[in-house]
Amino acid sequence: MKFYVFKAILATWLVISSWSSFSWAGLNVVTTTSDLGSIAKKVGGSLIKVNSLVKGYQDPHYIQPKPSYMVKMNRADLLIYQGLELEIGWLPVLIKGARNPNIRWGQPGHLDASTGIPKLEILSGEVDRSMGDIHPYGNPHYHLDPENGFIIARSIFNKLSELDPENASQYRENLDRFNKKLAEKISHWKKQMAVYRGTKIVTYHKLWSYFLNRFGLSILNTVEVKPGVSPSTRHLAMLTSQMKRQNIKLVVQATYYSSEFSDMVAAKVGGSVLTLPAFVGGTSKARDYFSLFDIIVEELRKVLPSNL
Amino acid sequence: MKSRTLYILLIIYLFNPVSAWPASQLEELEKRIRILESTKEKGPLQNSSTATGISRKFNPAMSFNGLFLGTYNDEGNYDSTKEVRTGLKVQEVEMRLTANIDSWLRGDITLAVEGSTGLEVEEAIVEGVITRNLSFKTGKFLTSFGKHNQLHTHAFPFIDLPVVSEEILGEEGLNEVGVGGSYLLPTEWYSEFTLQLLQGDNTKQFNGPAGSDFAYLIRQNNLWDLNDETTMELGGSYVYGKNSLAPPSSFDNETHLAEADLTIKWKPAGREAYTTTIWQTEFIGSFREQTQKGWYTLIKHQFAKKWWVQGRYSGYTIPNGPNRGDKNQWSALFAWVPNDFSAVRLQYNHLNQVTADENQVLLQLNFTMGSHPAHKY
Numbered sequence: 001m002k003f004y005v006f007k008a009i010l011a012t013w014l015v016i017s018s019w020s021s022f023s024w025a026g027l028n029v030v031t032t033t034s035d036l037g038s039i040a041k042k043v044g045g046s047l048i049k050v051n052s053l054v055k056g057y058q059d060p061h062y063i064q065p066k067p068s069y070m071v072k073m074n075r076a077d078l079l080i081y082q083g084l085e086l087e088i089g090w091l092p093v094l095i096k097g098a099r100n101p102n103i104r105w106g107q108p109g110h111l112d113a114s115t116g117i118p119k120l121e122i123l124s125g126e127v128d129r130s131m132g133d134i135h136p137y138g139n140p141h142y143h144l145d146p147e148n149g150f151i152i153a154r155s156i157f158n159k160l161s162e163l164d165p166e167n168a169s170q171y172r173e174n175l176d177r178f179n180k181k182l183a184e185k186i187s188h189w190k191k192q193m194a195v196y197r198g199t200k201i202v203t204y205h206k207l208w209s210y211f212l213n214r215f216g217l218s219i220l221n222t223v224e225v226k227p228g229v230s231p232s233t234r235h236l237a238m239l240t241s242q243m244k245r246q247n248i249k250l251v252v253q254a255t256y257y258s259s260e261f262s263d264m265v266a267a268k269v270g271g272s273v274l275t276l277p278a279f280v281g282g283t284s285k286a287r288d289y290f291s292l293f294d295i296i297v298e299e300l301r302k303v304l305p306s307n308l
Numbered sequence: 309m310k311s312r313t314l315y316i317l318l319i320i321y322l323f324n325p326v327s328a329w330p331a332s333q334l335e336e337l338e339k340r341i342r343i344l345e346s347t348k349e350k351g352p353l354q355n356s357s358t359a360t361g362i363s364r365k366f367n368p369a370m371s372f373n374g375l376f377l378g379t380y381n382d383e384g385n386y387d388s389t390k391e392v393r394t395g396l397k398v399q400e401v402e403m404r405l406t407a408n409i410d411s412w413l414r415g416d417i418t419l420a421v422e423g424s425t426g427l428e429v430e431e432a433i434v435e436g437v438i439t440r441n442l443s444f445k446t447g448k449f450l451t452s453f454g455k456h457n458q459l460h461t462h463a464f465p466f467i468d469l470p471v472v473s474e475e476i477l478g479e480e481g482l483n484e485v486g487v488g489g490s491y492l493l494p495t496e497w498y499s500e501f502t503l504q505l506l507q508g509d510n511t512k513q514f515n516g517p518a519g520s521d522f523a524y525l526i527r528q529n530n531l532w533d534l535n536d537e538t539t540m541e542l543g544g545s546y547v548y549g550k551n552s553l554a555p556p557s558s559f560d561n562e563t564h565l566a567e568a569d570l571t572i573k574w575k576p577a578g579r580e581a582y583t584t585t586i587w588q589t590e591f592i593g594s595f596r597e598q599t600q601k602g603w604y605t606l607i608k609h610q611f612a613k614k615w616w617v618q619g620r621y622s623g624y625t626i627p628n629g630p631n632r633g634d635k636n637q638w639s640a641l642f643a644w645v646p647n648d649f650s651a652v653r654l655q656y657n658h659l660n661q662v663t664a665d666e667n668q669v670l671l672q673l674n675f676t677m678g679s680h681p682a683h684k685y
Contacts, residue, residue, distance in 0.1 A: 067498035
């Protein structure tokens, strides 16, 4: 009787363990953000499985290191993250708990997608927490400059070819296809945004620097008084008077912020608040890296004429 | 100067439509820019001169936690032996050092000062991954007996311990020298199996007379994503060891500790920074010549970006024997948490016990400085 029970437990164990590692011969890729996931899927195609931990409508600063993420990372061959300390609040805990030696720092299955990116807002001199939630090595939201998409895609291509050299030529084809489409799209978006070069706007958080830099717009100031710190009444008053003086009316923010402060500012200056997806999946229409910018450009073009 | 001109020329070159450049030429140009950038950065090497000649870059990440506490208790104002007594104190200051020791080990040391004197090693851990799915840990550490026991004081959900933990495990919790491993089961949900061999020094439950009187811990816990917004964790632990009852006595000197816990956490999709609700319950029991058991249940609710309101009940009972009795604790807490590094918390406790009932008000400033590792989920 006892031996029968033992056999039953052993059989169940074998079924569970073999079921969860059921015949997927390709690479298992886990990315932190959905943008990295979208680009990885385009470069890897059907040869890889991609899982993105953070949904596009979630604020990557406030992700909790849920053990369910550790399970996905435990099964991964490659971990890709944005870096520049964007995920510093939770990714190290996940890497430790994932118990996967291949994805740890310095191992082949570990890719920091910020390598090779020309970084904006690198802080020089002394930095400390009184400056807010700052990223001393540069603004980590570099995926919002579509030209950085070439660099991200190439890093991912190099890594996939290193881990899976047999399929390198297929990855190369996918990369070329992605590069071609991205190049066409970028020149299209540039044409659409050309008329707004030199426009100044206000954003809630310093999320949009790379996007604005690429398309020739700039920000006057943020609604936040410091990164991650909600505005004081004094800051809001100073901001609204600056905006009135310079006739700036548009406030842009990501979907995952509450809009109460942006609404206050827009009401005072007679302008409007535009809520945009900051990542793939931020809204249902921003389904991949291309449509993310399609949406952002389309929404800006709708709203900018009445806010100039 | 010459390299600067070349740098500017390369930037101007790149403003041409990227599609005009074949990929290999693009790579070449980027490589040259990277080289230029790195040569520009070469100035006097910083942080290199130390007494050992070794770079400071290998130094551990260092952080400090501080807990400053103001207490009011309507009982025991003149009782100097009372732990929770009206007054101001430094509840605890903790220093945490973490570093990768080498390519296979990681070190994590927590030094704590309770009050304003006496540095203690709260935890000194070396850990690593043995093989896929299996990690190990050794040193002195807060053992995996339930959820609350694994927390450092500054991470407690309330300012103080629930009555059941304090009575059964003591102020320090089940903190032992030992060695253990933790295995991630190959299931679709997070399922973990932990075994720990412990020295068994805890004066309340163990501390057996023989040097070989170790304590043995086993824990199994599971966490499920009920949906994108909600997680549920269910776990149980058991520890066996010898206690300090002098043999021979009419009772054996074995202690059996058992625990079961359930935690549910919710954060709304797309508004994770603004709202959270956590409900956690633990049942703890000590089964030996005298049974002690109890439980706590707590709810934490973040109702605005920086504000939390919380409630907790903890009951503790010795059901039979000469020390028969109950102790219950009702707690309510209100906290202002502007960010991850500082918090001000105000808590009210009502204690129902065999000696006089107590009403306590606690006000805590909880702060963190430096590179502090993120807490477990």
